[in-house]
Amino acid sequence: MRIMRPALALVLAGVLSATAACGDDGSGKQGDTTGAKLTMFAFSSSPAEDAVLRKAIDDYNKQGRNTVDLKVLPEYDTALTTALAGGQPPDVFYLNDNKLPDLGKSGALEPTGDQVDNPGDFYDTLKQSFTYQGTYYCAPKDFSTLQLVYNTADFEAAGLKPPTTWEELATTAKALTKPGHPGLVLAPEFYRWGAFFAQAGAWPTDDGVTKMTMDTQPMRDALQYLTDNHKAGSFGTPAAVGAGWGGEAFGKGLTSMTVEGNWIVGAMKNDFPNIKYGVAELPAGPKGKGTMSFSVCYGVAKASKSKAAAVDLVKFLTSPDEQLTITKEFPVMPSRKSLADKWLTDKPELKAFVAGGDYAKKSVFVPGFSTVIDTFNDGIQGLAKGNKSVDDVVSSTQKAGGSVLG
Template sequence: MPRSTTTHPTRLAALLTAAAMFAAACGGSNFDDNEGNDGAATGAENGDAPTDDADGVSLTLMGFSSGTAEDDALNAIIESYSEQSSNTARFNPVPEYDTALQAALAGGSPPDVIYVDSNRLPDLVEAGALAPADGQVENEEDFYESLRGAFTYDGTFWCPPKDFSTLALVYNVDMLDEAGVEPPTDWAELAEAAEALTDGDRAGLVLGAEYPRWGAFMFQAGGSVTDDEFTEMTIDSDENREAFNFLAQLHADGYATTATELDAGWPGEAFGQERAAMTIEGNWIVGALQNDFPDVNWAVAELPVGPAGPGTFVFTVCYAVPAASENQEAAWDLVNYLVSQEALLEFTEQFPVMPGRESLAGDWTDAHPDLGAFLAGADYARPFQFIPGFAGVLDTLNDGIQGIAAGNREADEVLQQVGEAGSPVLGQ
């Protein structure tokens, strides 16, 4: 049964504050959603009630800016909606989105549609801030199961995905060719490739020392942090131990490293600077490589499989309707237009993000023939998501992962410590 969505304003503010703190703690997982925001509207403007038009209502979609090109594409789709609907709509990208969203929701007069990241969904549901999407979204079954799961909480589907990204192996084609190495398909081949490609100051693999990267290896080994229902800590397991020890050995041997050790801001930058031959990143690396490192010859492959099979993360944002929206029927009408096949294909054909509808897989692959490995991961991807109050546990996990990568922590110690930190949060 879903939890009650009726919440006292004071509790709402407290939970939203916790959500903002959780987002800050897990910022590395969000691939810089808010970076480059150029919107100017904040504060009360975000919560302005919609204004009645002669034939409909005026709707506001509040989100963050993903860059001028993507904003222009979204605005074109919204303009098309306004032209064919009795309603009108506008996109309001705001800087410091988490803070602006917290203020808008706590103020009681939120925008009609908002962006919600999958890892923030449980906090907002617990705060009673969202209207459920069950029965509101057309052709809901067409969305990838992994994406429906990312936006389902307590058995209720809350919002459809705007688009999504997964992790894949990005490699330097020329470096692999020179070393006579094929793109690795399993852990053994990954270790062999990383060793063969390590040359002086160049690392074979550059990888973020954080759960949103190491967690993929946990999945590939058959492990996880908690059970699917978030009722039990499962991190202190042989499967997770195998995954962490595998990565620890790559670091200890000098075949894997972090961006910091290569004097880079993030792994994509180190890869673009050709300080590393391989990295594990999401679709967002495509624009960075095209814009900042156009001369690098790169390609993408699915992540190498582990002892239990394939595994990757799905990172996604949905279009959600606040529970306090004064125009919910019109808001869901806008949402359905934005996640229609036509609108999703129009938007995602222009950018490396992927449409959440399985029926569009072929069209998107035709438009991005070299990026199919990202889309293939949708079939087995897992969302980055935990229950409210879990941020501190993730801090403990990320600190431990960084220590393992640096060679000053042991996997056994880290897994035990994280398990002990998480049990009280889950009520164990």
């Protein structure tokens, strides 16, 4: 899975001082675009993805402008945090969207988002995910959205079609439920339930993340809808059916539907190749369609001594041809809107994931907000288990957020 939520409490008390110690003039123009020796940090979900990235870097190196030393790291967050805090960061590095606010605040990033070719071609939600206090820091390399994944054999046997509304989802889940087999399994956490909040026109904060907005009727309606269906047994959690995540529950036949991102495609291919499934856009709620997006960008270190060359590398990796090549063999989607149709040419069954890019909510808040999400997740788990009330969750999350946002 590509959703990474690294702990950032330690991040970089020394980043600002380490950055300053490198003699950066703040111009972002240090160095030529050629002849540099760059270091790039990355992570990978599989050996196949690792190979594709290494080929992309090899192709760049063969152009003769600069030389890139690519390091694909298993303990990625620890390595990146250590390098940034130590004042010797990689020139270019993968950066998860939910980590952006902390690094933006710390001063560790050089703003390069608008320096790539045709920056307006990227999905607006993704650009917002990598913007902190009005500064667009880095170009997104790809993205994922949440949608409804369903077992086609189970649907055919029951004479069902993919649901398009909340009411239809509830009745469909009920029809597919049997002992030990809830019709829908989804993880009890904000990063899954949040799609339903968006569909209800609710969100934990206002758009500017300046105040909490938990105590609203749309939020209560969304929480109550999910709670009621869990109480009825039609919705379930992965743990309740003995699975680690929704994809495992789905692949093992412990449910007929799940809410997951396009990372599930690789898991199904590798672990459950015999399961036939379809992907549909999540059912619309009271305020229409809604989902969440998750992304990674190419960050450039403020302390890099070869920023111009680093930007040259990012331009190469985010170019239409290269981005299409990198994402062609994987379910992650190109972050350029213009590539959607080409990407779908040999994978039309994934159209719903791409469609979500037009209306997805970013899952990024502000530095320190992870503690609020932790409180919210604790409440969501209580709702799924039936030992907390909607009022409890609204109140506790509103209070936790108030202590962070002021």
